[in-house]
Amino acid sequence: MNVSLRQLRVFEAVARHLSYTRAAEALHLSQPAVSMQVRQLEDAAGLALFERLGKRIELTEAGRELFHYSRAINRSLQEMEEVLESLKGVNRGRLHLAAASTVNYFAPRLLAAFQQRYPGIALELEITNRESLIQLLQANAVDLVLMGQPPDRVEVEADPFMDNPLVVIAPPEHPLAGVSAIPLARLAEEPFVMREPGSGTRQAMERVFSEHGMTIRQGLQMTRNEAVKQAVRSGLGLSVVSLHTLELELETGRLVILDVAGFPQRRQWYLVYRRGRRLSPAARAFHDFVSTEAIAVAGRVLRSPGVLVTD
Incomplete structure (x- = not known):
């Protein structure tokens, strides 16, 4: 199969973005130029590499195989370029x-x-x-x-x-704000605003409660840290977050860190x-x-x- 490195680079970008438009933007090429390179590669392979499903494009089986190899080739080329540059x-x-x-x-x-x-x-x-x-x-x-x-x-x-210390947060008017050495069992009575399943913070949080034979009283579930903090500020529950996410809230007093036994959790x-x-x-x-x-x-x-x- 006679293919060029340029064709593989263009194909890899389209396959990664699943978009001719976004690939063209990333490569600083026109969309027709990108489409032409992909067509030439398909002609050389004798197989379709993409299929259109409505307004979306997806990789065919041949496309998935070629994506695997083109990614490896492009990584090797990039590594070669960077090693040569490193000599300077x-x-x-x-x-x-x-x-x-x-x-x-x-x-x-x-x-x-x-x-x-x-x-x-x-x-x-x-x-x-x-x-x-x-x-x-x-x-x-x-x-x-x-x-x-x-x-x-x-x-x-x-x-x-x-x-990466994990801390328990609450709004400043919460009854537990300012209380020293709060037992974990007391927190089990409170609803918690949670990140989505699979989140590292959520996994750590669930592990702490599980190790003490307790379950979390789950309230709202959020996919973003900012949404979690906003929910806590609104009084919808407590939460466990990374201390690194709290710089602004601590400076302005919008949230407080509770003094809970066993926290901060060291990560x-x-x-x-x-x-x-x-x-x-x-x-x-x-x-x-x-x-x-x-x-x-x-x-x-x-x-x-x-x-x-x-x-």
């Missing part, structure tokens, strides 16, 4: 990151500091939930993932880089990547930067007045 110094390259939604509260400061040190490295960041992060790791589709508890079902390397943030993946020079630079600088750059909330976290 870590000043160029591309870095594809993914992070848990909670990381988004400190990720901008972290990326801004990294970009100042390495202005020539182009950054791409996906913010998503835990299940999507695991899928990205399974597909070896990103350089590094910033997340909480590393997955069990994927072979990964995981390096902790910063504490870690991890830099995670697929085992066997060779980190590019840009990825290695980011890994080393986060490992040494994350606490100073992103950990300001941990030192905020009134935060009940001790070493």
Whole structure:
């Protein structure tokens, strides 16, 4: 089969986005140029690579197979380019990151500091939930993932880089606000605003109650941290969240942290990547930067007045 690297790169973008328009935008090409490259690749393969379902496109079986190989080829080409660039110094390259939604509260400061040190490295960041992060790791589709508890079902390397304390929050007028050493059994009487199933915070929360033979009285279920905090502020229940999500609320007094026995729950943030993946020079630079600088750059909330976290 006679195919070009350009055709594989264009096909991989269309397959990743499942959109000719979005692939064209990502590649800075016109949509007709993208469509032409895909048609030429289909002619060379002798098989259809996409099928149209209404307004959507989906990969055919042949398309899924080719997507697997084209992704591996494009990763190898990118790695080759970055290794060659590294011989000139870590000043160029591309870095594809993914992070848990909670990381988004400190990720901008972290990326801004990294970009100042390495202005020539182009950054791409996906913010998503835990299940999507695991899928990205399974597909070896990103350089590094910033997340909480590393997955069990994927072979990964995981390096902790910063504490991620989980705390119980309430509105400031709640009867338990200001009470010392609240027993966990008392919390079991309160409704809790929960993240969606599969969320790392929810899993940790359920584990704490389960270890003490208790069940959580579940109230509302939310898919975003901001919605969880808003629900707690409105008096719809308590919740357990990462301390890193609370900087604004603690500064303004909109929420308080309850003094609960056994809390804060000690967790870690991890830099995670697929085992066997060779980190590019840009990825290695980011890994080393986060490992040494994350606490100073992103950990300001941990030192905020009134935060009940001790070493």
